[in-house]
């Protein structure tokens with residue numbers, strides 16, 4: 001594990017020989033943090049990302065027997081589609097994480113029918129206030145463009161999305177590169193987590209991450225690492 005400090009963006013690099021090794025290790029770190037939270041405050045709050053990367057990690061996590069009935073799982077971000085859609089992160093989590101031992105966890109989705117993404121985000125903001133913040137664990141993904149959560153570089157409200165002082169919990173996102181309109185946790189809620197993991201796989205994602213840590217315009221992932229008060233734990237496998 002190598003700790004890096006780049007102009008305020010600090011992270012620990014956790015590299016693995018294979019994706020299954022990564023999945024098992026990340027699942028071990030996450031369940032240890034969740035168990036610690038349950039021991040300390042009787043409950044734990046976890047936010048996970050969607051996309052194509054997390055399935056192996058979700059499967060490994062779902063099999064570890066902790067007090068899942070005391071864990072609340074929510075999403076880092078969501079496409080504005082119902083859970084029945086193949087694009088749904090809630091559907092991905094239901095099929096891959098909320099299984100086996102983890103089937104007893106409470107799941108709080110972001111998507112619900114609404115007249116607009118703005119209305120949905122405002123409604124989430126109200127309903128998610130009741131969760132036991134701060135997050136104990138957040139697991140981020142990253143796109144090749146350096147986006148994380150739904151902080152897409154072409155989002156029309158990117159400054160608001162990246163505001164570490166935002167009072168919002170959930171924000172709406174319109175970004176051509178993101179496909180459907182999105183709902184995303186705010187930067188403020190993400191960086192307040194007790195354990196911040198970034199899960200990326202493949203050479204292209206490693207190159208994209210290294211580019212984001214280099215000189216030049218700061219991509220959203222770099223903004224998150226710089227805003228986080230603790231080092232981000234990067235989990236990578238080829």
Ligand SMILES: O=C(O)[C@H](O)[C@@H](O)[C@H](O)[C@H](O)COP(=O)(O)O
Nearest residue numbers: 049050051052053141142143149
């Ligand atoms: O809804 C989403 O798409 C995710 O939450 C998003 O932030 C994801 O982590 C990255 O886009 C990487 O996606 P892949 O894992 O598919 O590369």
